[in-house]
Amino acid sequence: MLVHAWVLSAYGLSWKLSAIDSLVSNALLLGCSWLISNSLRYYLPDNNRYSYLLALTGLVALFWMLLSKLVLFMLPDSLANYAFVPGKTYPIRMAVGVLILGTNTLIHVLWYTVQQQQEEEDRRKEAEALSREVELMKLRDQLHPHFLFNSLNSINALIVAKPTQARTMIQQLADFLRGTLRKEENTWNALADEISHLQLYLDIEKVRFGHRLNTVIDIPEALSTAQIPAMLLQPAVENAIKFGLYDTTEPITIDIIARQEGSKLVLEIRNPYDPQTSRQPDGTGFGLRSIQRRLQLLFGQSDLLKTSGSNGLFITTIIVPQPL
Incomplete structure (x- = not known):
């Protein structure tokens, strides 16, 4: 937010207007980041479909920039008319939005992928432990008739003699x-x-x-x-x-x-x-x-x-x- 305000002041805005713009824009950017991360919690693309994430990031960044202009336009002093004059802050806003949203998307994809892999590993270990326990029980159960038959044969031989x-x-x-x-x-x-x-x-x-x-x-x-x-x-x-x-x-x-x-x-x-x-x-x-x-x-x-x-x-x- 400080960097955002400093860049806008370098474009000629007063510190007051730069601070308001920074606060509104970054609050909306935070909301868009939350929207992406919440979506990735329930849906992760396949390995060969990461281009969808790039397209999603670009669309959300464009939505964020237009929404920011709409909100700022509703504020006094016609802040949006000044800050969004074509050729002034459009390119840098779009670049910052794509960069931050893209980084946020990448972090959450990695985070949820690692969690998913850990859950799969836990399930695999649980299945292996269950399989091992079943096999151990089977081995012990096989010993009982093996020994029991020998003993019964001996008892049978002793009954008469x-x-x-x-x-x-x-x-x-x-x-x-x-x-x-x-x-x-x-x-x-x-x-x-x-x-x-x-x-x-x-x-x-x-x-x-x-x-x-x-x-x-x-x-x-x-x-x-x-x-x-x-x-x-x-x-x-x-x-x-x-x-x-x-x-x-x-x-x-x-x-x-x-x-x-x-x-x-x-x-x-x-x-x-x-x-x-x-x-x-x-x-x-x-x-x-x-x-x-x-x-x-x-x-x-x-x-x-x-x-x-x-x-x-x-x-x-x-x-x-x-x-x-």
Whole structure:
């Protein structure tokens, strides 16, 4: 407004008339700018139609200049007749109007485009999160019948030969499944709680395999509160039992070890295996594949599950970054 008044005074208008002209013209220019920005809030042109904005800016600038003349003409002292004499301020008024309205239009197009892109990004992330949650639930749900069928087959084999053990196994299976249903409500569990639930599963397997299955759990007390995705260990231990016991008639020991490495919880499940007779010494069956996929969905990393075999031991290593 000050520049406007100064330019008009340079054309010979008094400071009073220049100030009135500046006030009226810039107030109307502000209204036109608001009109354009409000329109862009509800309609943004396609990328190849920005020429429409240029035409719109020119038309609004022309409308603003004519409206300014009309309003000033209604004021005393015939201000409009003097300020709008052809050849005096028409060109500069039009240039200033196009410049300011064009800049205003560009700023609002960029602003609303960024907002639109942010909303689309938020919707995409929400859809991905929902898809990831659905897949995680599907992976966990697939584990239940996988384990349940094995247990029911074992119970079926024990019913005639060892009915007492069959009843014990049914009770342990019920306790395990009841705990599993409770855990479905949580994505994360304390390591101590996960180990307690895992012990129910191991009790079932010990009824199934008797003295042939031994387990050693080495979890430092300091790591008992470490966080771990619910039901993450059971498929790995099931895999260790499968490939540790199925190819031998001798007793075996499965070790479950936890340690801290920086901000990560490292879990190792070790089971003996014979590389000559083992059907899948380097395998990643359904259980291990489900662990790897869950870790990838949760942390976006594909290297959090590792398997290795040496000196008659098959080692499954699970790395769990701890939540902040």
